[in-house]
Amino acid sequence: MKGPRVRFAPSPTGYFHVGSARSALFNFFVARKARDGVFILRIEDTDADRNREEWVDGIVSAMQWLGLSPDEGPFRQSDNGPAHREAISQLWGAGFLYYCDCTSDLVTARKGDNKTPGYDRFCRERGLVAGPTTALRFATPTDGTTTVHDLIRGDVVFNHSVIDDFVVAKSSGAVLYALANVVDDRADRITHVIRGEEHLPNTPKQILLWTALDVVSGTRVDLPAYAHLPLLVNEQRKKLSKRKDPVSTESYRDQGFLSEAFVNYLGLLGWAPSGDIEKAPLADFIAEFRLEDVSHSPAFFDVKKLTHLNGEYIRALAPDEFIERLTPWVRPWASDWSPTDRDVPWSPEQFDEALFFLVAPLIQERIAVLGEVPAMVDFFFLSEVPYDEAAFAKTVSGNPVAIEMLRAAITAFDTAEWTSENLHRVTADVGESLGLVLRKAQAPLRCAVTGTTVGPPLFESLEILGRSVTLERLEAALRKALG
RNA sequence: GCUCCCAUCGUCUAGUGGCCUAGGACACCGCCCUUUCACGGCGGCGACGCGGGUUCGAAUCCCGCUGGGAGUGCCA
Numbered sequence: 001m002k003g004p005r006v007r008f009a010p011s012p013t014g015y016f017h018v019g020s021a022r023s024a025l026f027n028f029f030v031a032r033k034a035r036d037g038v039f040i041l042r043i044e045d046t047d048a049d050r051n052r053e054e055w056v057d058g059i060v061s062a063m064q065w066l067g068l069s070p071d072e073g074p075f076r077q078s079d080n081g082p083a084h085r086e087a088i089s090q091l092w093g094a095g096f097l098y099y100c101d102c103t104s105d106l107v108t109a110r111k112g113d114n115k116t117p118g119y120d121r122f123c124r125e126r127g128l129v130a131g132p133t134t135a136l137r138f139a140t141p142t143d144g145t146t147t148v149h150d151l152i153r154g155d156v157v158f159n160h161s162v163i164d165d166f167v168v169a170k171s172s173g174a175v176l177y178a179l180a181n182v183v184d185d186r187a188d189r190i191t192h193v194i195r196g197e198e199h200l201p202n203t204p205k206q207i208l209l210w211t212a213l214d215v216v217s218g219t220r221v222d223l224p225a226y227a228h229l230p231l232l233v234n235e236q237r238k239k240l241s242k243r244k245d246p247v248s249t250e251s252y253r254d255q256g257f258l259s260e261a262f263v264n265y266l267g268l269l270g271w272a273p274s275g276d277i278e279k280a281p282l283a284d285f286i287a288e289f290r291l292e293d294v295s296h297s298p299a300f301f302d303v304k305k306l307t308h309l310n311g312e313y314i315r316a317l318a319p320d321e322f323i324e325r326l327t328p329w330v331r332p333w334a335s336d337w338s339p340t341d342r343d344v345p346w347s348p349e350q351f352d353e354a355l356f357f358l359v360a361p362l363i364q365e366r367i368a369v370l371g372e373v374p375a376m377v378d379f380f381f382l383s384e385v386p387y388d389e390a391a392f393a394k395t396v397s398g399n400p401v402a403i404e405m406l407r408a409a410i411t412a413f414d415t416a417e418w419t420s421e422n423l424h425r426v427t428a429d430v431g432e433s434l435g436l437v438l439r440k441a442q443a444p445l446r447c448a449v450t451g452t453t454v455g456p457p458l459f460e461s462l463e464i465l466g467r468s469v470t471l472e473r474l475e476a477a478l479r480k481a482l483g
Numbered sequence: 484g485c486u487c488c489c490a491u492c493g494u495c496u497a498g499u500g501g502c503c504u505a506g507g508a509c510a511c512c513g514c515c516c517u518u519u520c521a522c523g524g525c526g527g528c529g530a531c532g533c534g535g536g537u538u539c540g541a542a543u544c545c546c547g548c549u550g551g552g553a554g555u556g557c558c559a
Contacts, residue, residue, distance in 0.1 A: 366521040
């Protein structure tokens with residue numbers, strides 16, 4: 001028995017939409033679940049106005065990042081032009097199509113308050129012929145119904161009376177998506193069409209075209225099984241909008257989401273693994289996934305939950321793996337890729353690899369996305385402490401006892417054994433002598449040395465930074481506070 | 484307007500007639516841990532839209548209503 005052949009068929013845009021990513025993923029699940037399934041990538045670029053080669057590169061690289069590389073493709077729909085035109089001429093020859101010279105203004109004007117959908121079949125019997133202003137329409141049967149057998153939703157019946165005579169080829173001769181998609185699915189022997197719910201209403205048109213092609217081509221090709229995935233929506237429960245919502249997969253990659261966490265989260269939108277487990281490896285998703293179990297209702301893309309899941313994935317990384325994954329964010333010069341428009345605060349000369357190796361474990365459990373790292377560790381590498389002036393004013397200069405704490409710490413640290421444990425103890429003792437609990441005692445030191453009030457554990461950081469740098473910074477902070 | 488889809492905590496979901504005084508996760512709120520921030524642990528808040536049926540028994544089946552959404556291009 002032959003395995004499923006599925007295709008992911010995006011139209012090229014400037015970025016890879018998260019909804020597209022989810023569709024690609026569910027197609028991928030179906031292909032991988034079978035031992036001999038095939039996952040095809042087809043770029044639906046029949047609209048020449050919106051088509052640029054770099055958009056295709058973007059789709060391919062985003063899919064690669066997600067680990068969803070196709071088994072076949074990327075194919076370009078535009079490469080199959082001859083077959084599309086052949087289909088058109090066969091369909092025309094058999095009387096399935098007719099020419100129409102109505103402008104869209106005319107169509108809407110004539111429609112008026114009429115309840116009939118779309119085009120009113122005005123040109124159906126006019127016997128027009130090809131010309132520079134005539135488009136080709138499909139003569140939809142006026143009675144009867146077409147049923148879409150949807151694996152997720154069950155049978156959906158469409159009455160032909162509500163399907164208009166849609167255009168299959170523009171007056172320019174360009175073949176439209178409706179037809180090209182069907183011709184290509186037939187040619188690729190697609191067995192499962194898995195796509196967003198927004199495609200459900202035009203599925204009967206494609207089925208009509210499919211069966212018409214069976215007739216004119218003399219080859220009966222089995223209809224694919226259809227599965228329309230629930231939409232991804234925003235807080236307002238509207239379809240994710242490219243204008244208002246953060247929908248670019250690349251932007252999540254650039255913020256430092258791990259691809260495996262991102263894929264895991266996407267897999268949770270509209271489907272769930274068995275048991276009370278949500279964090280699961282891709283292999284588990286593939287093994288358990290069934291289209292029949294996909295949810296029917298729209299899902300909100302919740303960045304907070306994604307972020308939490310990403311944090312779990314980060315914490316689960318082996319330390320050296322964590323450091324490796326951080327390369328684009330901390331050593332972009334050593335990486336063939338780095339997040340766009342994001343500068344690293346230090347220079348290659350300032351960055352100290354051995355030191356970072358010691359620092360990494362301190363931050364691994366306190367971040368949720370990789371992009372948080374530079375701001376958290378910058379003080380280790382910069383010669384000038386990057387002060388948060390408001391924090392400094394509050395924690396150090398505006399606080400008399402903090403000044404005392406700084407002075408006392410400088411004295412005590414001068415000879416203290418330089419281990420985090422001892423620095424911890426010494427700070428506690430010095431603080432106590434000034435009537436400060438450790439929480440209060442460490443605050444001015446932290447701000448003096450790291451520039452801010454939050455960050456990696458202080459004493460561990462001081463140990464890594466070393467005695468001379470620490471003392472230098474404490475003294476500099478004291479001068480800054482007094483001066 | 485017309486066609487179609489959908490309806491369990493704020494969110495993602497489990498649930499396929501009795502195991503449900505509805506489970507988990509995110510978010511939120513407490514408490515604990517604690518050198519900041521986090522992590523972690525414990526606990527709390529919190530849902531079957533409404534009305535009719537069917538059935539000994541409905542979150543689960545049927546109908547209606549209401550509410551959301553999508554489609555309605557010489558876009559895909």
